[in-house]
Amino acid sequence: MKYTPNSPTVVEDMLRSTGFSSLDELFTDIPEAIKLKRELNLGSGRGEIELTRELKGLAAKNLTTEDYACFLGAGAYDHYIPAAIDQLLLRSEFYTAYTPYQAEISQGILQSIFEYQSMICLLTGMDVANASMYDGGSALAEACNLACTNAKGKKVLLPDTVHPEYVQVLKTYAISGKMDIVTVPSDRGVSDLDKMISLVDKDTACVVIQQPNFFGHLEEVEKLADAVHGQKGFLVMAVDPISLAILKPPAELGADIVVGEGQPLGNSLSFGGPYLGFFAASKKFLRKLPGRIVGQTTDTEGRRAFVLTLQAREQHIRREKASSNICSNQALNALAATMYLTLIGSTGLQAIATRCHQLAVYAAQELEKAGLKLKYQHPFFREFAVLMDDPAGVNDRLLQNGIIGGYELPDAMLLAFTEKRTRAEIDRLVAVLGGRA
């Protein structure tokens, strides 16, 4: 297939009228020594029939969450996605548009981002939100960077109950020399509050808490918030957006910056991406947030209008003085999240969150009845770890029983529950884990 529409005759005509005798002549400014003297080794082009055959063949080698019941979570969740979302995302005015720099012909996209920002603020209770970041992990790294550039010190304190990949991303970003990452060992599945508080000092830019944490448990946050605020540092929280239907909004817990993985809001699992990172903060950070922000204003005739605003923060204006380099974000994924929250509404989100929790509670009870033990004894939202000797071996057995098992910890399996799971699937899971299948 080629997507170049001009016929050879037209190409000839254009070359002639432009003063060139061949296509090769268009590249005489490239020194011969660095021209490729052979064809790229990419094979020949393919038509759609060959393409569909080849891509379908690759896709068919993967086992999907449609085929098997999925109990994997650990940062990406198998939620139901309303049918309307994908059809709306395929409106090509949305998906083939660029960033809405030209406000007058981009009001639809700008308004949708404004609505997204508003919804993220409603969920988190925060004052402001940006148009999205790459994902939860990179959003957390940017949040800590924001804290460090606005605090006196550059120490970032976090418990090891934060998602290990988030911690890895944060540590990678710290190659900048602008953040000192200190991870604090946790205490039986939740952060060690006394230890954390004792480490908060005047050099502490922020404390990070994930809620629910990587093991699914709920963290006590308020005392930490007081401690870090007492030293003029900030509380950064990474949250599961589905949980916010029933859990206290981070703003009420004292959070200054709130980030999270937005994938559960209407975005498919897609082997890890594209997802979106949401990023919200208290008002004092408005003029310092990374990324794009849409604001409401008026046009010359006084009508409501939307526009990318506060751009003086951003790389294309501030260049080497910008504190973030983000340009493209995950706009279409944020649009999916906006559609999701619109289509399911408050009662839908509450029903989903409640069901996730109740299925997890049911599974925990049934597993305990079957003689298994939970790794930690703390309240959880929709995920918990169950102890076992050989999680990889157990996952193999689960696969043989039509189940995609949980995330493998050294001595346990982290199981996640979404509203798509059923009692029958959980009973099957328990039967395998309990050695009855």
Next chain:
Amino acid sequence: MSKLIFEKNHKGSNSFTIPPADIPEVDIAATIPPSFLREAAPHLPDISEVEAVRHFVDLSHKAYGVDNGFYPLGSCTMKYSPKINEWAARLPGFSNIHPYQPAQTVQGAMELLYNMQNLLAEITGMDAVTLQPAAGAHGEMTGVMVIKAYHQHRNDHHRTKMMVPDSAHGTNPATANVVGFDVIEVKSNSRGLVDLEDLKSKMSPEIAGLMLTNPNTLGLFEEEIQDIAAVIHEAGGLLYYDGANLNAIMGISRPGDMGFDVVHLNLHKTFSTPHGGGGPGSGPVGVKSHLADYLPVPLVVKENDKYVFDYNRPQSIGKVKNFYGNFGVIVKAYTYILALGAEGIKDAAQQAVLNANYLRQQLKKDYHIPFDRLCKHEFVATAKTQMDENGVTTLDIAKRLTDYGFHPPTVYFPLIVKEALMIEPTETETKERLDDFLQAMSAIAEEARNHPEIVTAAPNNAVITRVDEVTAARNPIVKWEDNF
């Protein structure tokens, strides 16, 4: 004026449901201590499905994509996004797989990633490729982190400065800063290219590298690239390729053969994946073998006919994002590369350059072209004539173009050209479309001469007139409030 979704709220109109519970419906307050629980549900809009769908369809009518028409946004490569790509990424075998599934259950996805690493290495002339970065700027960050890690590993701790040309994209200096480098700006010469003498005079043992776009943001090929590479390498620095403009040269010349050590690509520019109104993109990074150890984990490798994630890379910078990259975007770009093949990839570059030169030649009747010679995939025109003679600015021309049904070019960039209109037609436009654009540009030049007030008042056909950006920034309203 569109109502906000919140203003369409009707209590009780949303009827989304989940299946009846087949487990005991315990009271949440019994299993979660009340101190963790929220008092009131978040106040999301309550709206029926039909009205929700109409809301978003209505918003889509107030947007403009490549499928609507010509989109000559310089540096953004707004080429047509083939529909088969969207189909491919939505195959359940790709869209419904969890990133932590056991490797044996996702061999097809890993094979695709493995093949893609190799295809991009071939196209760029690099030895190893990571697909992890989520966007171009993210790829830049990854590449510059790799450069930093390389110098640190050699105990070369004095290299604290990164060179960036004055014509560079804003992300280049911003990236250097966020990775912890001081930025040294290199001047352009009168031909719009890197000033080699200025570069030499600024070289020192403190320079970590140079970030370069080639062809550059004026659409001009850096003809002295081999000399530039020699200057950087002889001083112990590394050469970074910003792949934003790779579309001009793919299949014809490779960054790896020019002397670049690191390259990032924008799959959403060069490889046809749609821009999505501002993402998701994908920003793979390729490196020469001496930098391969520093790439993020994991890479996909093949062992005994099985694909595995290789995390055992002790010198790796770590991870720049969760999981393995924007997989769905990678599927689309992979489909595109397979569709085009070697010949099609080269053809795309040739046609992109032909279209740009065709526009440049025709446009100079009415517009000032500061560097009027053979260009690559894009060129820069200006509103100098219109500004000097009629007080009509680049912004006015951009807004007026929308009345004629075109998306405007990139404006006021690169910064080294006043009143810049940066025009990148891409290869997927017909001569007819280009001629229509030229006619519109010519008509606007005519209007600027005879009725400048039409141009300065534009747009006249959009859903709104020009927006008050000053008030937006001075008194920011960035979310819906109940009490508007």
